[in-house]
Amino acid sequence: MGEISSKGETAFQRGIFNAQNVLLNYGETVREIQWLDIEIPVVLNKNRRRPCVDLIGITLDDIPVICELKYHKSKSDHPIYGVVELLMYYYYIRCNYELLDKYDIHHTGLKKFEWSFIANFESPKLLLVANKKYWNYWLNRIDKETFSKQIKCFCDKLNFNIECFSADDEDFESQKGEYEKYTPVISSNRWMEII
Numbered sequence: 001m002g003e004i005s006s007k008g009e010t011a012f013q014r015g016i017f018n019a020q021n022v023l024l025n026y027g028e029t030v031r032e033i034q035w036l037d038i039e040i041p042v043v044l045n046k047n048r049r050r051p052c053v054d055l056i057g058i059t060l061d062d063i064p065v066i067c068e069l070k071y072h073k074s075k076s077d078h079p080i081y082g083v084v085e086l087l088m089y090y091y092y093i094r095c096n097y098e099l100l101d102k103y104d105i106h107h108t109g110l111k112k113f114e115w116s117f118i119a120n121f122e123s124p125k126l127l128l129v130a131n132k133k134y135w136n137y138w139l140n141r142i143d144k145e146t147f148s149k150q151i152k153c154f155c156d157k158l159n160f161n162i163e164c165f166s167a168d169d170e171d172f173e174s175q176k177g178e179y180e181k182y183t184p185v186i187s188s189n190r191w192m193e194i195i
Contacts, residue, residue, distance in 0.1 A: 003181035007172040009071035012131065013038060013054055015170060015184035016069070022189045024127075024165060030190075033057040033065050036111045042092035044099055053089045056113065064117060064124040066090055072134030079138050079147060082128045083154060083162060090126060090160070094119045126162045131169045135194055148195040165191035 004014055016022065017038045024031045037056045044050075055067035068086045070076055093100070097119035106112060118124055139147070155162050168188045176182045 003183050005176070005181050007176055008073045009069060011172040011175075011184040012071040012167075012170065012186075013069050015172075015186040016167070017055060018183065019186050019189045022191055024163075025190055025192050027193070032060050034060070036113050037107055040107065041105060042089050042096060042100065044096065044103065044105070051089060051092055056118070058113070059125065064121050065127060066093070066118070066124060067127040067129055070128070070130035070134050072131060072137050076134055076137065079128060079130075079142075079164070080150060082130075083151065086126045086128060086162065087154070087158070087160070090124070123159065123161045126160055127165060128162065129165045129167055129191060131167050133169050135166050144195065151195060164194045166194050167191050
């Protein structure tokens, strides 16, 4: 991905994608995700603001991954809003996968994948990932146990695998410096499970 001017969530997204992979730390076990595509539309229309998945990836054991990112810089959306976005994107993929495959909706030069594989996979991994500041902000305002129960309820009722992870905070201000555009990088590709 090329250079950008963003120092917020878009920089976070690009830095993660540019790292090519991340490690999900579950305590005793670690699972690797390789990124396939970034900011990719899941609805076909002419609207430039159409719904787009932040990141699409796959685990080394071939489980598709849909990732929604949140980055706390100032005000940020509630984590449940991020979960609803994930569910909405997955719903759009399930509804539109035939057209997404037919029209080859992928970024040029990136790894190819079949939308039908994601849509028809029994339980893809749905990830809500945010930086530490985001989780500190929200988990000091909402009860972590209540949030955990809400996620479990979504998972049980909808038969989805929704997981929440924390990534390191990044100093994109310093990375950008005085440059008009820059290529964001992340300092660590290891994410910690938060619930």
